[in-house]
Amino acid sequence: xxxxxxxxxxxxxxxxxxxxxxxxxxxxxxxxxxxxxxxxxxxxxxxxxxxxxxxxxxxxxxxxxxxxxxxxxxxxxxxxxxxxxxxxxxxxxxxxxxxxxxxxxxxxxxxxxxxxxxxxxxxxxxxx
Numbered sequence: 001x002x003x004x005x006x007x008x009x010x011x012x013x014x015x016x017x018x019x020x021x022x023x024x025x026x027x028x029x030x031x032x033x034x035x036x037x038x039x040x041x042x043x044x045x046x047x048x049x050x051x052x053x054x055x056x057x058x059x060x061x062x063x064x065x066x067x068x069x070x071x072x073x074x075x076x077x078x079x080x081x082x083x084x085x086x087x088x089x090x091x092x093x094x095x096x097x098x099x100x101x102x103x104x105x106x107x108x109x110x111x112x113x114x115x116x117x118x119x120x121x122x123x124x125x126x127x128x
Contacts, residue, residue, distance in 0.1 A: 001094045006055070013089060018042075018043060026076065027081060030073060081109060085101075089101050089102050
């Protein structure tokens with residue numbers, strides 16, 4: 001297996017991962033209810049996010065947390081998301097960028113979960 005090298009690899013990773021998410025019993029309803037018929041736009045945004053993170057090609061602009069701030073999720077959802085993400089990366093790639101993708105996924109999972117729990121338990125509004 002090769003490492004993640006270009007936008008085609010990013011697209012393969014993102015598309016494969018979200019195919020799994022859309023079929024997963026724990027995650028599919030949350031994602032499909034939030035994204036609805038905007039899957040092509042969501043995937044494009046994810047390509048740009050991972051292109052920025054892994055390839056150092058700055059194509060993503062935005063705040064990734066805000067759309068997730070009020071999702072009905074708990075730690076078990078993040079654990080399942082991370083399992084599917086690791087499985088996807090490990091089945092397609094190996095190398096420094098693949099490891100960075102998994103590290104970044106773990107980091108995002110922990111941060112998003114922590115922030116969602118914080119805002120759920122505090123009456124403040126998330127900053128943009």
